[in-house]
Amino acid sequence: YLHIGRGLYYGSYLYKETWNIGVILLLLVMMTAFVGYVLPWGQMSFWGATVITNLLSAVPYVGNTLVQWIWGGFSVDNATLTRFFAFHFLFPFVIAGATMLHLLFLHQTGSNNPLGLNSDVDKISFHPYFSYKDLLGFAIVLIGLTSLALFSPNLLGDPDNFTPANPLVTPPHIKPEWYFLFAYAILRSIP
Known part of the structure; x- marks a missing residue:
């Protein structure tokens, strides 16, 4: 979100190809996070999958067919879990391709200089x-994420998601993860 905020502040949206691929990257990362959120098959992930996939039924003419295709049937079930697992595996490859495209367009247009000055004078x-700085940063992030995954994998999990999925019991307070809160606010503002 900081990267998009920086792009808005410095006018990077004027380079349409780079900006559009960046927006597509954001949507792909959000889809990957969503289908990964469903995989534990807990109460919150089950109902999150039900609510979010039902939003697609609002698409005119093909909405219900699209929802049934994603579900693999007439409700969120084991076929949905299998499909989401496949999507969660395939989306990172699509993200890698879109990232290379994004960098290609960025290389062609050049990035914005926030100072607006000629920076050709003192290039290194x-x-x-x-x-080496990027390699150090990558190593620090990798060590941090590996430590989190190995030593405390449930630290950031929702406690309600440890309850096994039950389609007969709706959780009293369904709320999205922090990275979906902006979309949730938009959704709640629509009557």
């Missing part, structure tokens, strides 16, 4: 100066 080569 990318490698080795920035390569």
Whole structure:
């Protein structure tokens, strides 16, 4: 979100190809997060899948068919879980391709200089100066995520999602994860 906010502030949206691929990347990452959220098959993930996939039924003419295709039947069930697992596996490859396209367009247009000054005067080569800094940052993030996944994998999980999925019992307070709160606010503002 910070990257998009920076792009809005500095006018990066004027480079339409780069901006549009970036928006597509955001949507792909959100879809990957959503289908991954469903995989534990807990109470919150089951009802999250039910509510969000039912939103697609609002698409004119093909909405109900689209929802049934995603579900693999007439309700969220084991076929849905299998499909979401496949999507969760395939989306990162699509994201990698879209990222390469995004970087290709960024390389063609150039990134915005926030100062608006000519920066050709004191350029330094990318490698080795920035390569080593990027490698250090990547190593720190990788160590942090690996430590989180190995030593406390349930730290960021919703407690209600540890209850097995039951289509007969709706949780009293369904709320999305933090990365979907902006979309949830938009959805709640529509009557």
